[in-house]
Amino acid sequence: MDKKDQNTEQNILNAAKKVFQLKGMDGARMQEIANEAGINKALLHYYFRSKQMLFDAVFKAAFEMIAPQLNEILNDESSIEDKIKNFTYNYISFIIQHPYLPNFIIQEINRNPEFILQMKENPGFPNLKKFKNQINDEVKAGQIKPIKAEQLFINILSLNVFPFIGKPLIEAIGDIDDNQFKLLIEERKTHVANFIINSIKV
Amino acid sequence: MDKKDQNTEQNILNAAKKVFQLKGMDGARMQEIANEAGINKALLHYYFRSKQMLFDAVFKAAFEMIAPQLNEILNDESSIEDKIKNFTYNYISFIIQHPYLPNFIIQEINRNPEFILQMKENPGFPNLKKFKNQINDEVKAGQIKPIKAEQLFINILSLNVFPFIGKPLIEAIGDIDDNQFKLLIEERKTHVANFIINSIKV
DNA sequence: ACTTTTGTTAACCAAATGGTTAAACTATTT
DNA sequence: AAATAGTTTAACCATTTGGTTAACAAAAGT
Incomplete structure (x- = not known):
């Protein structure tokens, strides 16, 4: 070589x-x-x-770009509030640089759900264990309102990921152009964290 | 015929x-x-x-199933709290019956964003006008915390739609099976509304 | 120098795919 | 009952598509 x-x-x-x-x-x-x-x-x-093997290489590389981003919120040591703030800011900033990534990954996982099972073998694959403990602890300590870790995680993921996947739909319903959309996304770097924290803070 | x-x-x-x-x-x-x-x-x-015309018919029918759901939250007369409660409950219940719908629509709109422009011609196509006024009014009246209508709409859409599109990813990260996922979704019929309202209530 | 391995191409191939045709079959009209 | 119009099929067609082959070029090894 x-x-x-x-x-x-x-x-x-x-x-x-x-x-x-x-x-x-x-x-x-x-x-x-x-x-x-x-x-x-x-x-x-x-x-x-083959096409399949080329695709696999591309998909794996794409997923390996996303996985560390997710692990940031799942395995970091800071408080849940800080994590949410950091994660939403960093994730949205990152995806602005790679706007096709979320739709690509979600689309292909849906097309062939067995893909994700292969990724799961990887040691760096995101998992909810630590996050679950942290949420349960903070709820018990009265630092945040009662909420199931799974639901909170789904909410965080939804609020951060969906806007990029739903961009054309959002633009059509909101009757806005690419530039206005870009501004909304820029706003979301902080808005999303505030929205979530507002909802769970005591 | x-x-x-x-x-x-x-x-x-x-x-x-x-x-x-x-x-x-x-x-x-x-x-x-x-x-x-x-x-x-x-x-x-x-x-x-042709394949294209058959596809167009299928897509149009699919979109016409979703559009009225969205208009429920955009054009209904009740208070924002009631609307969010009703919408999340009804939308999630509806999609449980048609689980492939969200991914199909989002997928194909992304593949060919011009589709949505055609749908926009339709008089029943969802638009944000009324919703915007209502949010601005309720914010001004101090009934909810300050929030941009566009961002709130994106948040509502994200929290309701994404879980269905991201199902295989959520199942993999959360290490849960289809049945546990179904339970989480069932929970979300009320959880999502509470989560949103918690965040915007004064 | 020459032999071997690696990288690159043009031409080719078989299977798959969207679409067509012409004939057969069925219902409706007269 | 005959003619007409509408429905369905088997066979066919042209193009596209992923993949292969064989020859050639460029390094690398000897």
Whole structure:
């Protein structure tokens, strides 16, 4: 594996990422990925044997970008309030840089739920254990209102992730353009945390 | 158009709905829809000229199931608290009966954002106007905490819609099975409204 | 220098796929 | 009952698509 090899491989991955995230597994075409990478279609199969394997590599890379973000709120040591503030701010900032990521991951997990089971094997896969303990403790200590950790987690995830997935719907119903949407998202970096904390603070 | 005609047409629509909602436009196959409907593939083209037109019919029908649900919270006359309670309860109950609907609609809107522009022409298409006025009025009257109507709407939508779209991800991270997920969703019929109202009540 | 391995391409292939055709079958009209 | 119009099918077609092959080019090893 010389430099050129690495370049080509990364080049293919970048092109594949672009096309897969835009069109999904079913909508993507190997020819389009080859064009995007500026290479021959056969070379795709030389580096990644099949469309499925190329897709798997792209999906895995995408998921490995998201997983640490989630672990930030699940496994960090600070108080729940601080965590919510940090997480919403960091997550929204991060997704602004990678706007296709959430929809891509959610879409493909739904298309083939067995994907996520493979990811689950990975040691870095997010899990709710620590978060559950923390919420239960803080509820017991009277620091926040009674709430089930699972529901709170779903709420945090929903409020942060959905706006990016539902963007075209939100823009249509709110009758706003991309720029106004961008401003709303910018606002949400702090709004979401305040909204959640308002709801659970004693 | 006799009885049999209507039956076949509806039969095709049902089959197409099933396949399209499960596989999406790109993943669906005309042959599979024909099999599902128990008819010849050519008959699909006899009733709906192309895959695109069949898909459009299915999508439109799906959207027309969702739109009135959204209008319930946008255009109803009752207080914001009552609306949130009613909407979350009704929406979640409704989606439990049609679990593939949210993902299908969001998915296909993202694949082709021009779809939603066509839907927007429809007079029944949800819009934020009335909702905005109501929120602004209730904020001014000191009945709820200051909040931008757009953000509140996004929050309501997120908390209600996302769990269904993110189901496999939530199940994986929470390490729960379909049955436990179902219980969480059942809980959310009231939890979501309480969570929102907690956050905005004075 | 030459042999071997690795990287790249153009041309090709078989299967799948959306769509068409022409004929058969069924109901309706006259 | 004959003609007409509407419904359904089997067979077919052109194109697209993921994947392969064989030849060529470029490094790397000897």
